[in-house]
Amino acid sequence: MTHEAPLLDASGVEKRFGAVVALKAAALTIRRGEIVALMGANGAGKSTFVKILTGALRADSGHVRIRGTERVVGSPAEARRSGLVPVYQEPSLIPDLDVADNLRLGGTDPAKFKAWMAELGFSTLDLSAMIHSLPLATLRIIDLARALASEPDVLLLDEMTAALPTDLVEAVLRVVKQQAEAGRSVIYISHRFAEIAQVCQRAVVLRDGATVGDVPIEAGAEERIVEMMLGEAIKPGETAAQRAAPAPSGTPRLAVRGLGATGKLTDVSFALHPGEVLGVVALEGQGQDELFEVLAGARKPDRGVIEVEGSPRRFAHPADAIAAGLSFVPGNRADALAMQQSVRDNLALPFSAHPRAWGPIHMRREGEIVARTIERLQIDTRAQGEVGRLSGGNQQKVTIGRWLAHGCDTLLLFDPTRGIDVRTKRQIYPLVRELAASGAAVLFYSSELEEIQLACDRCIVIFNGRVVDTMPASKADEPRLMRAAYGLTESAA
Numbered sequence: 001m002t003h004e005a006p007l008l009d010a011s012g013v014e015k016r017f018g019a020v021v022a023l024k025a026a027a028l029t030i031r032r033g034e035i036v037a038l039m040g041a042n043g044a045g046k047s048t049f050v051k052i053l054t055g056a057l058r059a060d061s062g063h064v065r066i067r068g069t070e071r072v073v074g075s076p077a078e079a080r081r082s083g084l085v086p087v088y089q090e091p092s093l094i095p096d097l098d099v100a101d102n103l104r105l106g107g108t109d110p111a112k113f114k115a116w117m118a119e120l121g122f123s124t125l126d127l128s129a130m131i132h133s134l135p136l137a138t139l140r141i142i143d144l145a146r147a148l149a150s151e152p153d154v155l156l157l158d159e160m161t162a163a164l165p166t167d168l169v170e171a172v173l174r175v176v177k178q179q180a181e182a183g184r185s186v187i188y189i190s191h192r193f194a195e196i197a198q199v200c201q202r203a204v205v206l207r208d209g210a211t212v213g214d215v216p217i218e219a220g221a222e223e224r225i226v227e228m229m230l231g232e233a234i235k236p237g238e239t240a241a242q243r244a245a246p247a248p249s250g251t252p253r254l255a256v257r258g259l260g261a262t263g264k265l266t267d268v269s270f271a272l273h274p275g276e277v278l279g280v281v282a283l284e285g286q287g288q289d290e291l292f293e294v295l296a297g298a299r300k301p302d303r304g305v306i307e308v309e310g311s312p313r314r315f316a317h318p319a320d321a322i323a324a325g326l327s328f329v330p331g332n333r334a335d336a337l338a339m340q341q342s343v344r345d346n347l348a349l350p351f352s353a354h355p356r357a358w359g360p361i362h363m364r365r366e367g368e369i370v371a372r373t374i375e376r377l378q379i380d381t382r383a384q385g386e387v388g389r390l391s392g393g394n395q396q397k398v399t400i401g402r403w404l405a406h407g408c409d410t411l412l413l414f415d416p417t418r419g420i421d422v423r424t425k426r427q428i429y430p431l432v433r434e435l436a437a438s439g440a441a442v443l444f445y446s447s448e449l450e451e452i453q454l455a456c457d458r459c460i461v462i463f464n465g466r467v468v469d470t471m472p473a474s475k476a477d478e479p480r481l482m483r484a485a486y487g488l489t490e491s492a493a
């Protein structure tokens with residue numbers, strides 16, 4: 001038992017944004033060597049709390065004690081000097097500079113940064129690479145390595161793993177544990193309980209801006225925490241084994257044969273029929289980013305064929321893919337949202353792409369559908385005037401809600417539930433299934449393996465740019481998916 005003062009002890013923290021009460025009684029204590037989860041539904045106030053603790057925002061009131069001394073953390077630099085270093089939910093890197101310049105701007109020691117990148121499995125990262133050319137997962141790892149290079153006493157990770165495939169999640173969890181073994185502390189925000197169970201000793205639970213629990217992580221904790229977070233228990237989701245699989249026949253909506261593109265995509269083939277949800281599983285950098293970019297018209301393939309409804313198509317521009325009925329939800333929500341526009345305008349975007357449908361009746365129908373989507377996805381609209389002011393999970397709901405509202409022929413979903421809380425995820429899977437049941441074809445890349453059984457009919461596994469396995473979702477348990485994703489399978493599609 002130690003009598004040392006906690007490294008960080010915050011209580012009674014309040015924060016308003018105009019009429020929005022983001023925090024009303026947030027509290028959290030962390031001691032040396034502890035890993036503490038900070039949990040809560042989308043919009044509960046987790047990111048706001050982290051920003052206050054790390055000097056990016058000022059609290060309206062409350063107490064923050066660092067090593068026993070009351071402090072006002074006035075700026076990020078001050079937080080850093082006190083040993084509190086965050087990795088925020090969105091990459092904090094300047095897109096038009098290269099990695100080295102970003103390091104220089106933040107005063108990061110390149111040698112320490114490189115050592116952490118190597119530890120996280122990125123020993124060959126080119127420091128002259130432009131940030132905008134790197135995939136989201138790599139940017140998250142750069143953010144983490146940069147934070148680790150400053151040797152923080154308390155590392156605050158805000159959904160660090162949400163955009164990461166399984167292999168990188170493992171690397172992050174290993175590093176988090178090492179921090180605690182070295183006597184440092186970590187505040188770990190995630191919607192993935194499996195990760196929390198692996199590394200955290202306890203969870204602080206926020207609900208509607210107030211800390212409502214501080215729970216040890218032990219058997220049975222998950223249900224208790226979910227109930228505290230939501231005020232209710234949630235039903236388990238329906239899995240592929242529990243529902244009838246569609247029997248695809250006739251011309252596929254989308255057929256891809258021998259597709260390759262400069263970079264990591266070498267040879268991908270599959271057929272996707274109306275009414276079907278086809279999962280895509282891959283570890284980091286196996287060609288999945290390139291596959292979706294090619295299908296969305298954002299990257300040119302250098303071999304292979306794409307057919308839509310049986311006719312070969314070439315997409316020179318995203319507009320060509322959209323004209324062919326392919327709607328893309330990118331992994332990086334910043335690429336999908338008009339951040340300064342309202343929730344309603346963002347949800348209604350596909351309607352305004354069809355100006356012939358304008359008129360009073362369509363306007364009313366549009367309004368009804370948008371309102372229904374907000375309700376079905378429980379989008380927190382307290383800051384609805386500007387999407388950029390919503391919490392991360394609520395922004396993500398808008399990116400997919402847009403297509404769920406409007407309907408579409410072929411939907412390309414790239415990790416659509418990133419950062420979405422457990423209850424909303426369980427609401428999104430049936431909505432994707434409904435969309436398919438109404439005739440849409442859905443391609444669904446997920447970095448969370450359990451989603452394949454919850455949302456898909458079949459799945460393909462990509463390794464080294466090729467499809468190495470294909471299976472019905474009912475057989476896609478995690479061990480089989482992992483074996484295939486690491487290339488340990490002989491069968492090919």
Ligand SMILES: Nc1ncnc2c1ncn2[C@@H]1O[C@H](COP(=O)(O)OP(=O)(O)OP(=O)(O)O)[C@@H](O)[C@H]1O
Binds near residue numbers: 045
């Ligand atoms: N700059 C801002 N202006 C107005 N409202 C804001 C602003 N920043 C956050 N909010 C609001 O504060 C509330 C809490 O948001 P916060 O991002 O802290 O939630 P969160 O728990 O991190 O959610 P998520 O799990 O979705 O990331 C939300 O209602 C959000 O819309």
